[in-house]
Amino acid sequence: MTSLTLLLWIAFGITVQFAIFLAVEFWRHWKKYTALRLRSDPDEAVLLPEAAPSSNDAAGKSWTGFLPFKVVRKEVEDEAGSVCSFYLESEDKRPLPPYLPGQFLTFRLEAPAPAGGTEEITRCYSLSDAPRDDLYRVSIKRVPAPSGSALPAGRSSSYFHDHIKPGSRLMVRAPSGHFHIDRSDAPMVLIAGGIGITPMLSMANWCVAEQPGRELWLFYGVRDEREAVMLSHLRELAEQHPNMHLRLCVSNPGTEQESESAYVRRGRVDVALLRMELPLKPYHFYVCGPTPMMESLVPALEDWGVPDNRIHFEAFGPASIKRRAKSAPASAVSESPVAETSLAVTFGKSGRELAWNTGSGSLLELAEAGGVNVPSGCRAGSCGTCQTQIESGEVSYRQEPDFDPEPGTCLLCVCVPKTAVTLGA
Ligand SMILES: Cc1cc2nc3c(=O)[nH]c(=O)nc-3n(C[C@H](O)[C@H](O)[C@H](O)COP(=O)(O)OP(=O)(O)OC[C@H]3O[C@@H](n4cnc5c(N)ncnc54)[C@H](O)[C@@H]3O)c2cc1C
Ligand code: FES
CATH class of the missing domain: 2.40.30.10 (Translation factors)
Structure with a gap:
């Protein structure tokens, strides 16, 4: 055997070993990925005995x-x-x-x-x-009060x-409320902006206590560290629980906040950051924050390829989040598309007839612009204050309401007319 043949045999042996190694690694990752994917499917969720109450x-x-x-x-x-x-x-x-x-x-x-x-x-x-x-x-x-205004x-x-x-x-x-974590042990990513951290605190505290093995990421966006809520508590959680990963994203850091730390990131929470930080896994995403953050991040997650049923969000006020598919239950959200043309809305008690078109916003906004007095609270379908009788016609919901309206009524703050409609306001 010549030395060239020997060299070729050695190279061949190394290549075969490397190919076997790659195949084994791929198979291992694929098994792990499939198991996680099954666990994150709500229909096949693995229920844990000590999981959250239903x-x-x-x-x-x-x-x-x-x-x-x-x-x-x-x-x-x-x-x-x-x-x-x-x-x-x-x-x-x-x-x-x-x-x-x-x-x-x-x-x-x-x-x-x-x-x-x-x-x-x-x-x-x-x-x-x-x-x-x-x-x-x-x-x-x-x-x-907003600066420079009399409000x-x-x-x-x-x-x-x-x-x-x-x-x-x-x-x-x-x-x-419909915004809550599920009972599976699927990996999850919590994304909070400002005071949107509050439901995430509940989720994170529950998760580390009851499901310490569950993978949990918390991306928390604030303007500067002084505004971060319960930061030392969150830091402690992340230090004590290896499966919890905290990222504090500071968009406008003060000069004294130069302290580089493993969990601090400069800038806003966006998909570019998520892509950089998160391994490839079928995460469930929970998003709560100010309207601009929600209106940009939710569609961006969809564009990234996150399936609709793995994106959960809550707005603390009015927000028009454009989704490719509607997530609201059939009972709450009309299947039919909303008319593009102008529709007559009659406010029976006030004796006002107004024309609604796609630029008019919700029925509550239409009523307010037309001088019809309707009590309101959250303006997000959560509190029930704007519940109003539908005397005739049909309405559609722009988002899934948390408050279940009584039969024959609707929540004006998250509704638009589907046909000409008469309301008891
Ligand atoms: C499901 C849900 C959960 C929530 N969870 C939290 C939470 O955990 N923590 C939290 O802090 N908040 C939370 N919120 C938000 C909270 O409910 C309130 O909306 C928030 O506290 C503001 O209410 P307010 O009465 O203080 O302000 P409002 O009196 O409603 O005023 C809101 C803003 O409107 C301005 N304003 C006042 N009058 C006018 C006017 N005539 N025209 C235009 N603008 C005006 C005010 O200056 C102010 O900037 C949540 C909301 C929802 C829907
Ligand atoms: S104002 Fe709260 S549900 Fe409409």
Whole structure:
């Protein structure tokens, strides 16, 4: 055998070994990927015995209407001092019904009115801790008056910050909402912008306590670190739980925030960052943040190829998130496309007839622009304040409402007309 033949045999042997190694690695990864994909399919989800309570459990022990609660603790949660947590216990100290991590409470408040006296307002606030049976916690950001305008500061948030303290009494509707984590052990990515961190805190706290083996990423976008809510708690969670990965994305860092750290990233949370950080896996994405972030990130995730059923989101106010496929249940969202032409909307009680077209926005916006007085709260289909009787005609929902409207009624803040319609407002 010549030395050339020997060399060729050695090269051949190395190539064969390398090919076997690649094939084995590919097979291993493929098995892992398939297992995760099956687990993340809701129909084939692996249910864990200690998993979150189901919607039925939560609903079964819940209450209807508003119940009195007592505030037992109030705590500032960020360096900037703009977010406060309120801990609530039921006035009769009964064990609290469980909820699903990500759900919210609805409050009916008697807050000071801008014109003097008080006014009744309804607002929703996400539960910001893992479910427990003695206390509920909500964390509220103060909404200041927009700079350079004569508009007042946020009424509910100012009321909470300025007037609510330990001993205060609050009227609270039971936990509700469709935005919550599922019971599978599929890997998940939580994306929060600003105060949108509150439902994610509930999800993350529950997940690390109950499913420590589950892969969990939290991308938390803030303008500067001083605004980050419960940052030391989040840092501790990430340090103690190897399966939790925290990324704090700071879009406008101050000069003193130069401290480079493994979990701090400069800039906003966007798909480019997700692509860079996340391994290739079938994650479920949970998104909650300000309207511009939601309106750009949700379609961008779809463009990236994330299937519709793995993108879950909640807006804390009006947001028009354009999705390729509608995610709302058939009972809530009309199958038929909304008419492009002008449609007549009659407000029976007010005696007003207005023309709705695609630029008019929701039926609530149409009513307000036409001088029809309709009470509203969240403007996001969550609180039920704008529920109105449909006397004739049909409406479509622009997004899945969290509040289930009674039969024959609709939520004007998230509805548009499908045909000419007469409403009891
Ligand atoms: C499901 C859900 C969960 C939520 N969870 C949380 C949470 O966990 N934490 C949290 O902090 N928030 C949360 N929110 C938001 C919260 O419900 C309130 O919307 C928020 O606190 C602002 O309410 P406000 O009464 O303080 O402000 P509002 O009084 O409603 O004012 C809002 C803004 O409008 C401006 N404004 C006032 N009057 C006018 C006018 N005439 N014309 C135009 N603009 C005006 C105000 O200056 C202010 O900037 C959640 C919302 C939803 C729907
Ligand atoms: S204003 Fe809250 S549901 Fe419409």
